[in-house]
Amino acid sequence: MDMNSFSPMMPTSPLSMINQIKFEDESDLKDLFITVDEPESHVTTIETFITYRIITKTSRGEFDSSEFEVRRRYQDFLWLKGKLEEAHPTLIIPPLPEKFIVKGMVERFNDDFIETRRKALHKFLNRIADHPTLTFNEDFKIFLTAQAWELSSHKKQGPGLLSRMGQTVRAVASSMRGVKNRPEEFMEMNNFIELFSQKINLIDKISQRIYKEEREYFDEMKEYGPIHILWSASEEDLVDTLKDVASCIDRCCKATEKRMSGLSEALLPVVHEYVLYSEMLMGVMKRRDQIQAELDSKVEALTYKKADTDLLPEEIGKLEDKVECANNALKADWERWKQNMQNDIKLAFTDMAEENIHYYEQCLATWESFLTSQTNLHLEEASEDKP
Amino acid sequence: MEQAPPDPERQLQPAPLEPLGSPDAGLGAAVGKEAEGAGEESSGVDTMTHNNFWLKKIEISVSEAEKRTGRNAMNMQETYTAYLIETRSVEHTDGQSVLTDSLWRRYSEFELLRSYLLVYYPHIVVPPLPEKRAEFVWHKLSADNMDPDFVERRRIGLENFLLRIASHPILCRDKIFYLFLTQEGNWKETVNETGFQLKADSRLKALNATFRVKNPDKRFTDLKHYSDELQSVISHLLRVRARVADRLYGVYKVHGNYGRVFSEWSAIEKEMGDGLQSAGHHMDVYASSIDDILEDEEHYADQLKEYLFYAEALRAVCRKHELMQYDLEMAAQDLASKKQQCEELVTGTVRTFSLKGMTTKLFGQETPEQREARIKVLEEQINEGEQQLKSKNLEGREFVKNAWADIERFKEQKNRDLKEALISYAVMQISMCKKSLTLSPRLECNGMISAHYNLRLPCSSNSTSSSRVAGITGVCHHA
Numbered sequence: 033m034d035m036n037s038f039s040p041m042m043p044t045s046p047l048s049m050i051n052q053i054k055f056e057d058e059s060d061l062k063d064l065f066i067t068v069d070e071p072e073s074h075v076t077t078i079e080t081f082i083t084y085r086i087i088t089k090t091s092r093g094e095f096d097s098s099e100f101e102v103r104r105r106y107q108d109f110l111w112l113k114g115k116l117e118e119a120h121p122t123l124i125i126p127p128l129p130e131k132f133i134v135k136g137m138v139e140r141f142n143d144d145f146i147e148t149r150r151k152a153l154h155k156f157l158n159r160i161a162d163h164p165t166l167t168f169n170e171d172f173k174i175f176l177t178a179q180a181w182e183l184s185s186h187k188k189q190g191p192g193l194l195s196r197m198g199q200t201v202r203a204v205a206s207s208m209r210g211v212k213n214r215p216e217e218f219m220e221m222n223n224f225i226e227l228f229s230q231k232i233n234l235i236d237k238i239s240q241r242i243y244k245e246e247r248e249y250f251d252e253m254k255e256y257g258p259i260h261i262l263w264s265a266s267e268e269d270l271v272d273t274l275k276d277v278a279s280c281i282d283r284c285c286k287a288t289e290k291r292m293s294g295l296s297e298a299l300l301p302v303v304h305e306y307v308l309y310s311e312m313l314m315g316v317m318k319r320r321d322q323i324q325a326e327l328d329s330k331v332e333a334l335t336y337k338k339a340d341t342d343l344l345p346e347e348i349g350k351l352e353d354k355v356e357c358a359n360n361a362l363k364a365d366w367e368r369w370k371q372n373m374q375n376d377i378k379l380a381f382t383d384m385a386e387e388n389i390h391y392y393e394q395c396l397a398t399w400e401s402f403l404t405s406q407t408n409l410h411l412e413e414a415s416e417d418k419p
Numbered sequence: 420m421e422q423a424p425p426d427p428e429r430q431l432q433p434a435p436l437e438p439l440g441s442p443d444a445g446l447g448a449a450v451g452k453e454a455e456g457a458g459e460e461s462s463g464v465d466t467m468t469h470n471n472f473w474l475k476k477i478e479i480s481v482s483e484a485e486k487r488t489g490r491n492a493m494n495m496q497e498t499y500t501a502y503l504i505e506t507r508s509v510e511h512t513d514g515q516s517v518l519t520d521s522l523w524r525r526y527s528e529f530e531l532l533r534s535y536l537l538v539y540y541p542h543i544v545v546p547p548l549p550e551k552r553a554e555f556v557w558h559k560l561s562a563d564n565m566d567p568d569f570v571e572r573r574r575i576g577l578e579n580f581l582l583r584i585a586s587h588p589i590l591c592r593d594k595i596f597y598l599f600l601t602q603e604g605n606w607k608e609t610v611n612e613t614g615f616q617l618k619a620d621s622r623l624k625a626l627n628a629t630f631r632v633k634n635p636d637k638r639f640t641d642l643k644h645y646s647d648e649l650q651s652v653i654s655h656l657l658r659v660r661a662r663v664a665d666r667l668y669g670v671y672k673v674h675g676n677y678g679r680v681f682s683e684w685s686a687i688e689k690e691m692g693d694g695l696q697s698a699g700h701h702m703d704v705y706a707s708s709i710d711d712i713l714e715d716e717e718h719y720a721d722q723l724k725e726y727l728f729y730a731e732a733l734r735a736v737c738r739k740h741e742l743m744q745y746d747l748e749m750a751a752q753d754l755a756s757k758k759q760q761c762e763e764l765v766t767g768t769v770r771t772f773s774l775k776g777m778t779t780k781l782f783g784q785e786t787p788e789q790r791e792a793r794i795k796v797l798e799e800q801i802n803e804g805e806q807q808l809k810s811k812n813l814e815g816r817e818f819v820k821n822a823w824a825d826i827e828r829f830k831e832q833k834n835r836d837l838k839e840a841l842i843s844y845a846v847m848q849i850s851m852c853k854k855s856l857t858l859s860p861r862l863e864c865n866g867m868i869s870a871h872y873n874l875r876l877p878c879s880s881n882s883t884s885s886s887r888v889a890g891i892t893g894v895c896h897h898a
Binding site: 223224227228231234235238241242245246248249252253255256259260262263266267269270273274277280284374377378381388389392393395396399400402403406 | 653656659660662663670673674676680684687698834841842846
């Protein structure tokens with residue numbers, strides 16, 4: 033069954049039409065709610081792995097029930113992504129969090145790592161749910177609803193690993209050809225993707241670095257306040273002032289902590305997701321090029337009468353349709369993706385800015401109240417001295 | 420005014436000469452480019468509420484610093500910085516100031532002045548000099564003595580040093596100090612002619628006294644502990660402050676890295692382009708704002724450093740007391756032993772072991788005449804000793820009285836100054852927060868989320884939801 037709902041030949045369900053029109057207001061019409069939580073460690077004789085609980089709530093008719101709870105491991109997510117890519121080669125499939133973190137020691141079961149991964153997996157599933165086409169994918173439904181044994185037997189039905197590998201090799205070979213005949217709009221798209229990828233990677237690095245610097249600043253500040261308390265022990269006349277300064281510093285310290293956590297909740301995951309998206313996009317371009325290359329090679333064969341030409345026109349016709357569908361799918365999804373990207377990035381940086389503003393406002397208030405209390409004290413003392 | 424009584428060993432007593440200035444001298448702190456004749460406001464320098472004996476006031480400022488090259492003692496070429504010291508006298512009646520003296524001095528001459536003051540005013544907490552080398556450096560600060568920021572802070576520190584002396588009721592009247600301000604050439608020779616280096620207590624002697632003294636005044640012992648604590652806590656504070664400054668610098672500067680990336684990105688974004696440009700610009704301004712902020716904080720650190728060094732000055736006074744007390748105890752002990760010797764000779768009893776006693780036993784008793792002679796010598800020595808002890812006692816008490824008066828004065832000054840410094844730190848933090856806030860204007864965009872950095876969002880009222888490509892002049896061209 034052709035999963036491409038943008039193809040003019042495909043009967044569209046009323047629901048999917050609504051989704052096509054109002055993709056900007058998706059949140060109002062959401063009928064599929066997914067959460068990923070409760071990571072759990074499983075130990076077997078062969079391996080140790082983590083599963084995540086996935087709860088799905090839906091009002092859709094095609095689902096047998098309105099609530100589902102399943103447990104999935106990372107491998108299962110990988111499988112789902114593969115199936116989606118297979119079914120929709122030129123749609124922009126949301127990215128999965130990385131398999132490993134390539135930074136020094138690989139601590140797969142480190143708490144922060146697990147939490148970051150959980151959030152990213154949650155995002156992944158919700159992005160699919162929000163996608164006008166992908167949300168109706170059959171494998172997606174099975175992923176959300178099937179029990180463990182059902183899923184494994186379903187998995188075995190698909191094309192094997194080896195055949196998929198073979199596809200990749202062919203894809204690389206033919207994508208080279210496809211690049212030559214790439215239509216103008218896709219050239220522009222490709223340029224954008226390359227530049228975007230560069231920039232978003234840089235922004236990712238910068239953002240991580242900022243977090244690191246803020247963390248180190250926080251660590252030093254923690255030590256700074258208490259020194260004033262220590263000092264107050266040997267200064268009779270300055271006890272109150274020193275203690276007040278110490279408490280101001282501590283409050284600013286807490287504000288820093290809040291600022292940091294804002295950064296790590298709002299900005300870092302978003303930027304990182306788009307780093308992964310940029311890699312995805314390159315894959316999508318390649319797949320589009322490959323589909324085009326298939327067509328081009330057949331056209332070439334017809335032109336130069338290389339092979340048996342009887343069946344070629346019919347094959348070419350089919351491939352032309354395929355190319356047109358693929359291109360249209362990508363174009364539409366591209367617009368949608370760009371829109372989302374702009375909103376997400378703006379929101380992320382706006383949030384970061386808000387956090388910064390709150391931080392400075394809080395620190396300002398802290399020090400200003402200190403100053404007021406000192407001035408009041410001073411005035412009190414001054415009036416006491418006067419006869 | 421209180422003056423330390425002449426130490427019999429040190430004949431030279433710096434005699435107060437022409438009326439130098441009032442105890443309120445040095446009220447005008449013409450710091451760098453600020454207006455002259457700043458009048459009554461002192462830069463945190465203490466003023467005694469004494470009777471104003473003098474009609475003239477003077478203002479001292481270290482107004483400039485200059486790089487010089489010259490030949491040092493070993494005839495090798497060296498580069499150093501010279502500082503211009505300007506003295507103005509202010510007519511009491513009309514407040515006008517007239518430049519009376521101006522000369523150049525280098526740091527080593529300031530050091531010489533201070534060493535001299537330490538020797539001649541051991542009972543005074545002598546103001547410290549700004550640091551010789553940059554300590555508690557955080558990575559951006561240069562530890563190089565020729566670095567312009569360091570030189571500028573040193574200039575301020577040296578001015579502060581002179582103002583502290585000028586406002587001290589006793590130190591301000593010292594002749595050598597006066598000459599320091601007025602006599603450019605030959606001043607070094609004049610100081611050295613006082614022979615003060617010879618009069619200085621040897622460090623070894625002082626150390627010895629510290630260990631051996633039996634009954635120092637408890638107040639001085641407490642003061643010593645206090646100064647140790649002060650030094651330790653301020654050092655710790657300065658160290659951590661330097662690290663905090665370093666980190667803060669990092670946070671601000673890394674934000675600046677966004678600037679270039681945003682601006683490059685804006686080139687490919689039609690819609691977000693302006694927003695990105697503006698955001699990038701704000702990041703750059705934010706990142707560069709930290710330089711001024713931290714420069715201000717260095718002045719705060721300098722204020723703390725002054726009191727760090729004051730701790731050493733306090734200890735110097737305590738050491739002097741211990742030395743005098745030890746001296747006294749030794750003299751008393753010596754006197755007591757002589758008296759005992761005398762007594763033994765007179766009564767003929769030998770209570771303590773003595774070599775004389777042994778040799779007497781071995782070689783026979785001495786003659787009565789010999790004994791008489793020895794008793795006479797001892798009695799003379801005892802008399803002398805008693806006189807000395809009396810004067811040492813008097814000296815000691817005078818020292819304690821005078822020193823303690825100055826220490827009380829110092830304590831009040833310290834409390835005032837440190838409080839002011841802490842308040843100025845709060846003011847700095849406030850200004851930093853305000854600055855950073857003004858760099859983040861809030862803008863409302865058609866009632867959508869308040870956008871920082873002037874980002875323009877595609878307001879939903881503009882684009883019609885029916886068309887997927889509404890308002891997007893993007894990459895794709897639809898057939």
